[in-house]
Amino acid sequence: MNETMVTLQGWVGNDVEVREVGETRVATFRVGSTPRFNRAGTWVDGTTSWFTVNCWRGLGRNVAESIRKGDAVVVHGRVKVDVWEREDQPASVSWIVEATYVGHDLNKGTTLFAKSPRTTTVDTVPDAALREQLHSFSADGPQLNSDGDEVAPASPEVPAPA
Structure with a gap:
């Protein structure tokens, strides 16, 4: 099976939302990633790309307890593109990452790790x-x-x- 895996760095744009899907928990948050580049000796921000990140089961539980709006994070997982069309409007595209790993970006600050108890x-x-x-x-x-x-x-x- 061909899947597209991505690793992205960015900032959490909202509070983590937790919901139950059947008997499974999923935590969802948005990550904004803004590239910076040097133009004629001046650093300039590029256009921010936004990703919806879904974290299932134990990862979702840990993310809900650890990640807050404004945190710098690194996310790795499968990327999907959701395209939908509305009447008389251009198509909309949303990038969704089904996370395999989520962690704080230690280039931006420090964190303290606490091992989760066994389920x-x-x-x-x-x-x-x-x-x-x-x-x-x-x-x-x-x-x-x-x-x-x-x-x-x-x-x-x-x-x-x-």
């Missing part, structure tokens, strides 16, 4: 006995199979759990 937790394990057993181990404790039985280490270099 599946021990509390979602249906069996109460297994859940209790899982809670009894520390984060670096033994590996368990789906039945809650301890699994031997994969290689001899790794010491067995005490």
Whole structure:
């Protein structure tokens, strides 16, 4: 399948909007990208290009919690062109990016990264006995199979759990 991937840098032009599509969350925002070039020793702004960015599932959740209007961002994803015609008017074109990655542009400022918690937790394990057993181990404790039985280490270099 041929898809066009893009990476763009720009500024967030609106607050992130979050909506549910079925049982899936999508966060949407607009990015404006304005080229600058030197004309006879003077820097001049070019025409701003606007992109609608859609972020699905976990990326959408993280974007909604992290990105604000006015932030400098870098976006990578699949680009689509949406063209529609209205009666007695020229065709309108909208550029839509289905984001794969979104981050702050660290050329423009600093940010602080906080790792998201896993979406599946021990509390979602249906069996109460297994859940209790899982809670009894520390984060670096033994590996368990789906039945809650301890699994031997994969290689001899790794010491067995005490």
